[in-house]
Amino acid sequence: MANDKEASGGLEWRVTVPSGSSVKMESESGVISRAWTWFAGAVLMAKSTVFGFGKSVWKMGVDDPRKVIHGFKVGIALSLVSIFYYTRPLYDGVGGNAMWAVMTVVVVFEYTVGGCLYKGFNRAVATLSAGGLAVGIHWIASKTGERVEPVILSASVFLLGAAATFSRFIPTIKARFDYGITIFILTFSLVAVSGYRVDEVLDLAQQRLSTIAIGIFICLLVCILICPVWASEELHLLITRNMEKLAESLESCIKEYFMEDGDVDGTNSCSQKSQGYKCVLNSKASEDSQANLARWELAHGRFGFRHPWSQYLKVGAAMRYCAYCMEALNGCINSEIQAPKSTKKHLREVCMKLSSASSKVLKELSSSIKSMKRSQSIDFSVEEMSNAVEELHDALRSFPNQFTQEADEPAVEATEEKKHSISVTTTLPAIELLPLITVASLLIEISARIEGVVDAVHTLADLAGFDSVEKEKPLSPTHQEQQDMKAIQEV
């Protein structure tokens, strides 16, 4: 400290601050070097932040190139509109209102075809209806004289604006027409208000409509023709993928829990897989929005005109119902108190059988939805799952017996005075068995909830008219069998 003072020429100030304590001011060179350190640090941090950000953005683009393509699609649509604007004959045709076309492209262009159709339809219908209404009210107002006219117009803007805004709180309207209502208020206000100045209200409305139509047309063209992203496909994929994740995480959760020390292979990949159910927990919002947009996509590809999108949401809800239980199961598995290995062993086989049977049911449902065909073996798999549940029940029923035989020696020690008894379990450490019993119980609950998913998928298959795989014909004897039979007859 003393040396430092010497080096900087002993410069030092002391300032007495009101509270009475004194603060040492920094020496000049110290300030400069600190500022330099700070600056260098800031530059380095900014550099690493920018690089990190760039890396994550790059990764996002590589992971889902459709997002990059979407960017380019918007660029193409905008360029097409500006070409429209630059080309004089077209420009003269649609008039100075061509900016509405640009605006339409920017606002209507969405990631999915459903989003584009939803916004395009809403914009077109809202503009048309609000324009018509505004012209009508403007015409009525114009008959009432110059004094009353602005009052009528302002009152109509106030009332319609208030009513339309309130209607946005109604859930069904919010889901399907939210954007349309914004455009309705906007168009009505613009036409009603500007009508006071401009005489050619009808002309204005007609021009706006035609430019908006051009904008919507360009949007849909680019959106559908260049690598289209269908919300319906996305929803379909999301549901099947989530179902697979649920199946995998159920299986690997149980596998991890009952894993013996020897089974170290693939522990990490297991842990990652066992977290898959979390995707199901968090996917409600995206399921809802995609189902909403899928409705706008009408018939396309494998999805018919009235494809039951709401049933997909029910399947999603049934899966989430399973996932809640999986969460609790995960909590038990990672609980601090753990059953001793020897007791775990008794339930190992049955629990793993049940988990793989449950997981098999989910996987079959997933592939049934994916292929849009009824699964033939699903009833059999569900039966198998029920049997596994029964076996687990049986194992639990006989559990204390088994355990007592294992714990023979301590039990005998504890009951010194009753030497005759070999199955006294008063010292049963229930507290250590608790997580094991809970895991078993939750597994049973999960399988019951999986039956709910089965029902939801069955309903979906009925509503969407999944193809039923033709039943195999009664087995006719194979050539080999025929030969064998002949040989027997000959003998």
Added chain:
Amino acid sequence: MANDKEASGGLEWRVTVPSGSSVKMESESGVISRAWTWFAGAVLMAKSTVFGFGKSVWKMGVDDPRKVIHGFKVGIALSLVSIFYYTRPLYDGVGGNAMWAVMTVVVVFEYTVGGCLYKGFNRAVATLSAGGLAVGIHWIASKTGERVEPVILSASVFLLGAAATFSRFIPTIKARFDYGITIFILTFSLVAVSGYRVDEVLDLAQQRLSTIAIGIFICLLVCILICPVWASEELHLLITRNMEKLAESLESCIKEYFMEDGDVDGTNSCSQKSQGYKCVLNSKASEDSQANLARWELAHGRFGFRHPWSQYLKVGAAMRYCAYCMEALNGCINSEIQAPKSTKKHLREVCMKLSSASSKVLKELSSSIKSMKRSQSIDFSVEEMSNAVEELHDALRSFPNQFTQEADEPAVEATEEKKHSISVTTTLPAIELLPLITVASLLIEISARIEGVVDAVHTLADLAGFDSVEKEKPLSPTHQEQQDMKAIQEV
């Protein structure tokens, strides 16, 4: 049937359809009467639909009058803008671009102050930056000659449009600047494209800016002055309300489960209360959006400039973590297999004690957040909860003993040859006890997760600087006590 035919003059057709079956055509009067029935039915249905819809809308308005008020606020803002438009001096001031003010009001006006600020700020900054950039590029392009100019302009629109659209997929940008990016693309395209025709690009940009500023100003004025709805208050309320619901539903779930036949009072209200945790499960989306908007509200009321909104989300996540377990608990409680009443009785006291202790902790946390004061008794309550957990552990440890004593007679019967033993539990019907043990185990798990909520709230209290209630002074004897002591001394 025959009478019907007579009455309608015996008119009847038969048409043979390809499949070979024959279809009876309806007689004329039958068609009319059916059409009438159908029409009347349709009218009635439409009437009931309209009435039902009207009723639900009315209920929505009565339940939360702020939604109705919001509608009126939008109406007022629109009327203010149109007055602006009608008043000639003002009109001349801002020019024909006044429609931008109307547009701004329609698009920027949001339910919460945060939403309004978010959109207003985004709109202003995006318009300013995009306008500046477009003017710059337009100036550069104008120097290159008439041939290259449209190419440069189109290319810049394409590239900026694509890049900006892609950036919307980045989560942090999406959360804070989604609307701003739309406006950026819009303004840039409009200025760049229209610049080709209109020479007064700078004038256009300046006009647009001033009208947008007027629009935003009117929006904020109406939004903040008339019954403002703050997103921060909403989030604060949502979290505390959800915590209370969680506490209530935990308590009433367990109460219902252990209810004896005599306790029939208030069963219905209990069932309703016990479903409260479902609100917590489904509130992630609204928590996220409100936290996003709350950030825009800067300092206001009791919330400081850098109020830790993200910590609220963590508290919400910790609560949801409890709620997942509650879901599983609810599944066990409604399970088909139920433990016999006699065995339930053994855990009744301890389970109810634990549930009410846990619920008390949650309620205290909730009121601590609500009042933004550190709770003094929270450590004590958590201690109490831990003790209740220990008691439940003990009860479970001694559970087989207790049960065997109860089941004394059958146990003795079953072990005919070992008459000495009174505590043989080989016949313990584990399968019936399963749900009871699982309920106990989940209760313990829930209390562990509640400790996670306690930690999250502690961190919130640190970050937000909750006032700590002053520690009570070492208890000085009360007046009565002093009197008593005097009396004793005198004696």
